[in-house]
Amino acid sequence: MAAPYHDLYTNHFANIRCSRATFLGFLSYTVTATAASANPAVQALSAGLHAAAGALGTSVVAREGQDGTSQTLTRSRKDVLRAMRVFVQDTNALSLVPTYRQQPETLKQLLPQGLMHLTKASATDFPVRFEAFAQTLTAHKADLGTAVGVKATALLTELAAATAAKDAGLKVAKETIGALGGQWTQACQLLWQVHCTALAAFWEHPEQAEIYFNYGLLPRRNVKKTDADGDTSTQP
Structure with missing residues (x-):
């Protein structure tokens, strides 16, 4: 000792x-x-x-x-996750509901377990669920346009960069x-x-x-x- x-x-x-x-x-x-x-x-x-x-x-x-x-890198992982949650809510209100108001079955394809399954997901589950959501948005670009899918993909890319920077910071x-x-x-x-x-x-x-x-x-x-x-x- x-x-x-x-x-x-x-x-x-x-x-x-x-x-x-x-x-x-x-x-x-x-x-x-x-x-x-x-x-x-x-x-x-x-x-x-x-x-x-x-x-x-x-x-x-x-x-x-x-x-x-x-x-x-301009935003932390925490900030990007918050931006992604806001994106889900805005996309639902401004794009999904108006577009598929008369097509509830199609809307269910985009949000099979409901909006809260995404917005209330834990920090561990949310990125995985968001990635599936982004893929579905891109698959429905004929109805929704390309902007929402591109934005969702960009947020995933930013999250990956912020996570890598956070991991590097913890190592240091x-x-x-x-x-x-x-x-x-x-x-x-x-x-x-x-x-x-x-x-x-x-x-x-x-x-x-x-x-x-x-x-x-x-x-x-x-x-x-x-x-x-x-x-x-x-x-x-």
């Missing part, structure tokens, strides 16, 4: 859990703070930090460019920066060096060592929220 104070001698930067971009912002703050330091020992570490931040910045830009999510939340290895581990070691050097320089007033780090840029840990659509996410 670890001693009660064991974690005081562990590089806590390697245990940070956040996105790469967030960590890069945290690192960049320390680059600027050390460069402006009046303490020669602390200031001397700024060059290495600057080089590490530059290398990691390139990798973050490349990663986001490959994913494309940072530029293209579980992944420590130190576990990424390579240049990320090196950056953690450099930050620890600044931490230790500053504490040695300001041991009489250790609070002065903290000015080289902006922990406010990092998300708070282990604060969870579950919404009505069943999403559980870590809140900053």
Whole structure:
């Protein structure tokens, strides 16, 4: 069992859990703070930090460019699910009922178990039921036109992208920066060096060592929220 104070001698930067971009912002703050330091020992570490931040910045830009999510994703999974439920209600009221008022059997083909089977479905069941609904809308395009089917398909595509982004975000939340290895581990070691050097320089007033780090840029840990659509996410 670890001693009660064991974690005081562990590089806590390697245990940070956040996105790469967030960590890069945290690192960049320390680059600027050390460069402006009046303490020669602390200031001397700024060059290495600057080089590490530059290398990691390139990798973050490349990663986001490959994913494309940072530029293209505009709504969360929860928001898309809500939009889909609204779409079902609007489509029923504005398209299905007026078109098939005199054809109840055809309307039943589109909503075989009723409107609430869709709108009141759980977050797990709703996407599957919505996909079947979208396929039926497309099959009846001769009566309904193509717009509703196209819109339903677009919502399914957006949901898939939002779900993938959410899953990636949860993976990052579980992944420590130190576990990424390579240049990320090196950056953690450099930050620890600044931490230790500053504490040695300001041991009489250790609070002065903290000015080289902006922990406010990092998300708070282990604060969870579950919404009505069943999403559980870590809140900053």
